[in-house]
Amino acid sequence: RKEVEQDPGPFNVPEGATVAFNCTYSNSASQSFFWYRQDCRKEPKLLMSVYSSGNEDGRFTAQLNRASQYISLLIRDSKLSDSATYLCVVTVSGFQKLVFGTGTRLLVSP
Amino acid sequence: DTAVSQTPKYLVTQMGNDKSIKCEQNLGHDTMYWYKQDSKKFLKIMFSYNNKELIINETVPNRFSPKSPDKAHLNLHINSLELGDSAVYFCASRGGSSYEQYFGPGTRLTVT
Numbered sequence: 457r458k459e460v461e462q463d464p465g466p467f468n469v470p471e472g473a474t475v476a477f478n479c480t481y482s483n484s485a486s487q488s489f490f491w492y493r494q495d496c497r498k499e500p501k502l503l504m505s506v507y508s509s510g511n512e513d514g515r516f517t518a519q520l521n522r523a524s525q526y527i528s529l530l531i532r533d534s535k536l537s538d539s540a541t542y543l544c545v546v547t548v549s550g551f552q553k554l555v556f557g558t559g560t561r562l563l564v565s566p
Numbered sequence: 567d568t569a570v571s572q573t574p575k576y577l578v579t580q581m582g583n584d585k586s587i588k589c590e591q592n593l594g595h596d597t598m599y600w601y602k603q604d605s606k607k608f609l610k611i612m613f614s615y616n617n618k619e620l621i622i623n624e625t626v627p628n629r630f631s632p633k634s635p636d637k638a639h640l641n642l643h644i645n646s647l648e649l650g651d652s653a654v655y656f657c658a659s660r661g662g663s664s665y666e667q668y669f670g671p672g673t674r675l676t677v678t
Binding site: 488512 | 580606607666672
């Protein structure tokens, strides 16, 4: 079983749609949680951190459920520029080691 | 100025050759990493150095040898390249107590 599991997609949505991605992690000792974004043939970049209380950054909302070991990302009012792969990431050993999920691909169409 | 840079961007070589990839960061970070992203896009950590000291060494064949001449540089040397080594190799860095890792643009290695 992979340490971090995601639905690979692709999720095909029209502009303006709301889309949600889910992620589960297996290591209950995981300490910090993030969503990274990776555009095609580019490097991953931090999108946002995920806190137990839930957090929002503009059109993006992230949630963490430690009991269920489950992380989510909600994107409202999708834009064409949101098309990318979204990587769920957890840390072990403090901040030293990031463990990446395989990513969920999002395609937003006009 | 590029924060984390890698050279070369593309590398095509034959099986059995030895090659090196270089990484430099100008962010003043103490910790650097090498990741491998395979054809299925799975990104996996290989090594991590903190102030030139190896702190993470995942299960990687010993044909792969990282070297950190100073805390701004982390190079990766690969001996006896195999077809399965074909992947994109990303360098990353992280500073102090921050959790964010900054990635370089990647080196696309193709072994024929």
